[in-house]
Amino acid sequence: MSNERKAGRRRAVSELKRELIVDAARKVFEAEGLDGASLRSIAAAAGYTPAALYFHFDSKEAIYAELLLTSLASLGQTVSRAILRTKQPADRLRAAAMAFFRFYAENPRDLDLGFYLFRGGMKPHGLGKKRDDVLNAALIAALSPIAEAAQVLGATREQARLLMADVFAHAAGLLLLAHTGRIRLFGASAQNLMERFVEHAIATLTAKKPA
Incomplete structure (x- = not known):
């Protein structure tokens, strides 16, 4: 697989993870509000660790x-x-x-x-x-x-x-x-x-x- 194809695949995987995080976050925000939500609760809902979320979002x-x-x-x-x-x-x-x-x-x-x-x-x-x-x-x-x-x-x-x-x-x-x-x-x-x-x-x- 060429480097270009590998890079494209990594981007696609990263975008998919980002979408999963955002979808999970919406459910958390709907349940807890902006004040009540935390990165930890969003990470749990998305099936990731808090550290993994920081790769995509800083807050x-x-x-x-x-x-x-x-x-x-x-x-x-x-x-x-x-x-x-x-x-x-x-x-x-x-x-x-x-x-x-x-x-x-x-x-x-x-x-x-x-x-x-x-x-x-x-x-x-x-x-x-x-x-x-x-x-x-x-x-x-x-x-x-x-x-x-x-x-x-x-x-x-x-x-x-x-x-x-x-x-x-x-x-x-x-x-x-x-x-x-x-x-x-x-x-x-x-x-x-x-x-x-x-x-x-x-x-x-x-x-x-x-x-």
């Missing part, structure tokens, strides 16, 4: 960051696919906002992951500035089609940025109500309320757009 925060970055990449792909065939900016904004909402509606554990809710409650967390910057950039990238469409509809850059934040906040609030069952108190549908919010935002922007 549990690094593993959590990889999980979250993968989730945000999926979110971004979902939004990108949703706007692929849209031609009008209003349709683009609508498709992007609702794709964002539906991604987390259909993947509630990803919402927990993004808000660090695994057994941790609603407490602020961070994974270190460098990792946080990368993760925040991935989230903004997923939301950016909303801001871009809003600007085409006449919003200023600042208004578009705030609309992006409004969509995020509105979606998160409705998803929390939906996933906890509290939405039933109001006899409402989270998706319908999200659609109503998005349509109002589009109508407001359209009304302000110069003829």
Whole structure:
């Protein structure tokens, strides 16, 4: 076997081990939260020694960051696919906002992951500035089609940025109500309320757009 093939095989084995560690870590985080998890418990779940984990990750925060970055990449792909065939900016904004909402509606554990809710409650967390910057950039990238469409509809850059934040906040609030069952108190549908919010935002922007 050539050195190149051997190197390729080693890379494949290393990537497989990394995937197994990440998959095991997700289960540990879901059960124990970021605070409760440890590299030792993750290693045990993956079938490795703690020392073997350090070859791939330097901390549990690094593993959590990889999980979250993968989730945000999926979110971004979902939004990108949703706007692929849209031609009008209003349709683009609508498709992007609702794709964002539906991604987390259909993947509630990803919402927990993004808000660090695994057994941790609603407490602020961070994974270190460098990792946080990368993760925040991935989230903004997923939301950016909303801001871009809003600007085409006449919003200023600042208004578009705030609309992006409004969509995020509105979606998160409705998803929390939906996933906890509290939405039933109001006899409402989270998706319908999200659609109503998005349509109002589009109508407001359209009304302000110069003829």
